[in-house]
Amino acid sequence: MSHWIIVPIVLPAMLAPLIGFVMRHDIVLARIASTVGTVLLLGVCIGLAAMAADGDTHIYRLGDWPAPFGIVLVLDRLSALMILLTASLALMVLLHAIATGWDSRGRHFHALFQFQLMGICGAFLTGDIFNLFVFFEVLLIASYGLMIHSGGRERMRAGLQYVVMNLAGSTLFLFALGTLYASTGTLNIADLAAKVADIPPEDAALVRVSAMLLMIVFAVKAALFPVQFWLPATYANAPAPVAALFAIMTKVGAYALLRVYTVAFGPGIDGTEGIADTWLFPAAIVTIALGAFGVLGARRLMPMISFSVIGSMGTLLVAVAAFSPAATTAALYYMVHSTFAAASLFLIADLVVSRREGDSLRPEPATVQNGLFAAIFFAAMIAMAGMPPLSGFLGKLLVLDALREPGQMVWAWTAILIGSLITIVGFARAGSALFWKSTSIPQASPDPEIEPDGQLLLARHAGVFEVAPVMLTLAALVGLAIFAGPVAEYLDETSAQLFDRPGYISAVLNPDAEN
Amino acid sequence: MELLVASAIGAMTAGGVYLILRLRTFPVILGLALLSYAVNVFLFSSGRLAIDMSPILSKYGEASYTDPLPQALVLTAIVISFGMTAVLVMISLGAFLEADSDEIDIAQADQIEDSAQ
Numbered sequence: 157m158s159h160w161i162i163v164p165i166v167l168p169a170m171l172a173p174l175i176g177f178v179m180r181h182d183i184v185l186a187r188i189a190s191t192v193g194t195v196l197l198l199g200v201c202i203g204l205a206a207m208a209a210d211g212d213t214h215i216y217r218l219g220d221w222p223a224p225f226g227i228v229l230v231l232d233r234l235s236a237l238m239i240l241l242t243a244s245l246a247l248m249v250l251l252h253a254i255a256t257g258w259d260s261r262g263r264h265f266h267a268l269f270q271f272q273l274m275g276i277c278g279a280f281l282t283g284d285i286f287n288l289f290v291f292f293e294v295l296l297i298a299s300y301g302l303m304i305h306s307g308g309r310e311r312m313r314a315g316l317q318y319v320v321m322n323l324a325g326s327t328l329f330l331f332a333l334g335t336l337y338a339s340t341g342t343l344n345i346a347d348l349a350a351k352v353a354d355i356p357p358e359d360a361a362l363v364r365v366s367a368m369l370l371m372i373v374f375a376v377k378a379a380l381f382p383v384q385f386w387l388p389a390t391y392a393n394a395p396a397p398v399a400a401l402f403a404i405m406t407k408v409g410a411y412a413l414l415r416v417y418t419v420a421f422g423p424g425i426d427g428t429e430g431i432a433d434t435w436l437f438p439a440a441i442v443t444i445a446l447g448a449f450g451v452l453g454a455r456r457l458m459p460m461i462s463f464s465v466i467g468s469m470g471t472l473l474v475a476v477a478a479f480s481p482a483a484t485t486a487a488l489y490y491m492v493h494s495t496f497a498a499a500s501l502f503l504i505a506d507l508v509v510s511r512r513e514g515d516s517l518r519p520e521p522a523t524v525q526n527g528l529f530a531a532i533f534f535a536a537m538i539a540m541a542g543m544p545p546l547s548g549f550l551g552k553l554l555v556l557d558a559l560r561e562p563g564q565m566v567w568a569w570t571a572i573l574i575g576s577l578i579t580i581v582g583f584a585r586a587g588s589a590l591f592w593k594s595t596s597i598p599q600a601s602p603d604p605e606i607e608p609d610g611q612l613l614l615a616r617h618a619g620v621f622e623v624a625p626v627m628l629t630l631a632a633l634v635g636l637a638i639f640a641g642p643v644a645e646y647l648d649e650t651s652a653q654l655f656d657r658p659g660y661i662s663a664v665l666n667p668d669a670e671n
Numbered sequence: 672m673e674l675l676v677a678s679a680i681g682a683m684t685a686g687g688v689y690l691i692l693r694l695r696t697f698p699v700i701l702g703l704a705l706l707s708y709a710v711n712v713f714l715f716s717s718g719r720l721a722i723d724m725s726p727i728l729s730k731y732g733e734a735s736y737t738d739p740l741p742q743a744l745v746l747t748a749i750v751i752s753f754g755m756t757a758v759l760v761m762i763s764l765g766a767f768l769e770a771d772s773d774e775i776d777i778a779q780a781d782q783i784e785d786s787a788q
Contacts, residue, residue, distance in 0.1 A: 286744060293751050300758055304765070312766035313777045316696065319759050320775065323703050324691060326755070330710040330748055337741065338717035389777060 158207065161216035161231045163200045164239050164277035167193060168270040176267030183260050190266035194250050197273065198243040201236070208236035209646070211653060213663035215283070223283075223664050224347040230283035230664060233650040234488075238280040238411055241492055242404050244632065245499055246273055252503050252625035253397040256510065261306035261395075268305070271298035272401065279408050283664055285336070285420075286343045288412065289329050292377070296322050299405065302398040303390065314393035321386040325376040332369035339363050346664035348420040349657055352427055360427030367421045367428045371435065374416070377409025379469050381442040387466055388450065392458035396506030399458070403498035406469050407491055414476055414484065418654055419661075423479045436477035437564065441571045443470030448575040451582035457508070457515040460586055461501045464540050467575055468494040474568050475555045484651035486554035489644060493539070493547040493636055500536040500629035507618055507626065508533065508590065517586050519593035524617050530591035532626055537583040539633045542576045547636035552576065554644070676716050683709035696763040696773040703759065707752035714745045 171193040179186040208214065208231050216229040250269065252258075259265035275295025282288050300322075304315035337343055339362035340351045352363055372383065379387040387406075391399045413432070421428035447467020454460035472494060475487035509515040511523040523529065535546070542548040552572060559568040636643060653659070683705050690702025718738030726739035767773045 286747075290747065290751070293755070297755065297758060300762065304762060307765070307769065309769045310777060312762070312769045313775075316759075316763050316766045317775060317777065319755075319762055320691065320699055320703065323755055323759060324706070326751075327687075327703070327706045327710050330714060333744070334710070334714040334717040334741075337714075337744070338719075343740075 158214065158216070160200060160204060160207070161214060161229050161281065162218075164197060164204070164243070165229075165274055165281065167197055167200065168274035168277070172267045172270035172274065175270060176264055179266075180264070186266045187254050187259065190269060191247075191250060191254070193270060194243065194247045194273070197277075198240075198247055201240040201243040204231060205236040205240045207231070208233050211649065213653070213660055215664055215667045217667075223667070224342055224344045227287050228283040228344070228664055229281045230345075230660075231281060232660070233646070233653050234411075234415070235280045237488065237492075237647075237650060238407070239277050241407075241495055242273065242276050242280065245404055245495055245629075246401065248625045248628045248632075249397050249401045249499065249503070251628070252400070252506070252622070255619070255621040255625065256397070256506060258306070258395050258397050258506075264301065265305055268298045268301040269401070271295075272302060274298075276404060276408060280411060283346060284344050285348065285416070286333055289326070289333060292329065292408075293326060295405065295408070296326070299398075299402065302401070303394045305395050305398060311393045311395075314389045318386060318390045321376070325373055328369055328376075329373045332366045332373060335362055335366035335369065339366065344664070345416065345420050346661045349422070349425075350661050350665070352420060353425050355427040357426045357429070363421075363427050364431060367417075367431050368435075370416060371413070371432060374409045374413045375439065377406065378413060378473060379406050379409070379443070379466050380436075380473055381439045381446055381470075384443060384446065384466050384469075388459050388462040391462035391465065391502075392456065396458070396502050396509070399462075400499040400502035400506075403465065403495050403502070406465065407472075407495055410469070410472055410476060410487075410491060413473070414487070414654070418479060418484075419657055422655075422657055433477055433479055436473060437567075440470050440473035440477055441567050443467070443473065444571045444575040446470070448578035448582070451579045452585075454582070454586075455517055457505050457517055457586065457590070458502075460517070460582065461498070461505055464501070464579060464583075465494075465498045467579055468498065468540065470575070471552065471555060471572055474572065475558060478559060478561075478564065480558070481648075481651045481655050483555070483558035484654060485644060485647045486551070486558040488647045488650060489547075489554050489636075489640075490551035492643075493551040493633065496629045496632045496636070497536060497539040497546075497548060500532075500626055500633070501540055503626045503629060504529065504533050504536055507622060511616065511618075517589045519589055519597055521597045522591075522594040526591055526595060528618075528623070530587070532623070532630065533587060533591065535630055536626075536633075537587060539630075541580045541583055543580065545637060546633045547640065548633075550637055550640050672720055672722075676712065676720060680709050680713050680716075683712075694774055694776065696767065696775060699775060700756065700759055700763065704752075704756055707748075707756070711745050711748055711752070714748055715741055717741050717744075 175186050175189050214231040218227045272295055275291050278291035300319050303318055304312055342348055342351055376383045417432040444467055447463050447470055450463025451460050472487055472490050475483045508529050512520055539546040539548045542552040687702045687706035690698045718741035721737040724737040726737050726742055728736055
């Protein structure tokens with residue numbers, strides 16, 4: 157039993173109060189501590205990914221209590237991949253927040269950021285479904301703070317909606333867990349898998365109810381139709397670096413769907429057969445359509461990117477809904493891609509919007525470095541829309557290739573292809589309004605001297621440090637495209653391990669038998 | 672007793688759902704509080720209702736015991752929902768002070784031209 161497994165939770169958990177209490181008045185110190193902590197986290201996550209690459213399911217028993225009685229952390233390829241994704245995204249977002257000064261526009265940014273990382277890593281690592289609830293709450297309560305970071309009228313009100321929505325979701329989560337515990341007597345995911353498989357279909361009504369409730373909860377997190385409506389207002393009004401970090405939060409929902417509905421309520425279990433795939437697939441198709449039309453119809457930049465996030469979640473969940481190893485491989489590749497793509501869009505949008513008057517999609521005098529911004533914006537958009545040569549194209553190709561069953565193929569191919577087309581049109585319109593038409597408008601403002609509060613430095617050049625995090629996210633997308641072969645092989649093994657239900661159960665419940 | 676507990680949970684849930692669909696912050700907070708009470712009682716009863724039984728094994732006899740796990744779960748849930756309600760109250764107070772109105776709805780994002788910045 158390696159103690160490294162708990163480090164991604166403990167490290168941010170120790171660092172956050174330290175930053176919050178000791179370094180609250182010293183932003184430089186907080187920045188250094190937060191960056192060092194995130195770099196260390198990334199290092200640990202790389203180490204854990206290397207450890208999980210051997211194909212074993214590693215178990216960490218908290219307090220050394222054996223599995224169904226105590227809480228276990230489970231490190232397999234999937235959770236290692238997810239925490240690695242979290243840590244690398246976090247580092248890029250953190251560098252951006254520091255370089256653009258977002259972190260000093262309110263209090264406790266770095267403490268909340270670390271708590272957020274703790275919650276996300278915990279949600280990915282835990283093997284207990286009640287513990288998953290607890291980590292959901294940890295990441296949510298940190299996200300409430302980050303969402304309203306630096307305040308402002310619209311942001312506070314959007315934050316309020318976000319909190320109310322998620323509190324209602326948490327209540328539903330608890331109802332689902334209560335029902336599940338009453339009908340199976342366990343909350344450990346592996347034990348649940350073993351017990352649910354033994355329940356005859358005619359006695360499984362309560363389990364089906366709780367499986368359905370859980371699916372709604374995870375759908376709220378994953379922004380799936382019909383509970384996607386909170387996302388545009390939240391992401392569009394959140395500070396841009398926070399919105400970029402939130403790109404991983406929707407993936408927490410997708411991960412939970414993937415984990416719980418393959419292991420515990422998986423395909424082949426009579427009691428819960430057909431719940432997830434019946435409902436998830438049509439909902440994901442509608443989500444793609446909503447996202448695409450939202451991109452086309454948006455009149456401001458940030459909501460447009462938010463809708464493209466919804467569209468990408470739809471594409472991801474169409475692949476998840478197939479619940480087959482091949483489709484899961486595609487889903488995982490697309491998940492990694494869409495996390496970086498959404499983050500890079502939000503970060504670029506931040507650079508652009510902070511140099512314009514607001515984020516409405518209408519021509520205004522060209523900002524400084526119009527060409528540079530246009531170029532990186534273009535790159536991020538073709539990634540998000542799924543055009544070659546970046547990884548979005550390969551991701552969508554993999555998803556399409558995996559969905560070849562007659563019933564799925566028509567709907568999924570139509571939705572993804574037409575959705576991509578509409579998204580491209582929407583992005584092209586936005587790009588031309590922001591960057592092309594603005595070049596024909598003469599520079600109106602003779603006074604580049606800026607707003608009195610010193611925040612909106614309209615004519616300020618973006619330095620290397622401000623552009624570098626965006627470049628890092630784009631580099632991740634390029635890397636994902638170039639090394640698509642090895643990555644897909646690794647993900648193939650990941651999904652094979654995910655669908656190896658007996659292996660997971662025996663690794664968690666009888667770890668001594670294996671070692 | 673099952674009927675009493677079940678109807679209490681049902682009534683609180685119904686009231687809570689009604690209240691969170693209201694337009695103003697204050698009823699929504701009350702509704703979420705009601706919902707969290709309902710879910711706490713529900714969690715408590717998920718280990719079967721039992722009277723006069725302790726949640727620990729007695730080493731002195733054959734006395735039966737009740738399931739301790741739901742009590743631990745409910746304790747966690749109470750702590751979390753209490754904290755969340757406190758956060759919600761603070762955020763809604765902040766939103767009220769910023770916007771001079773306690774309506775939950777925000778104007779359509781697209782209709783706000785640049786005022787957000």
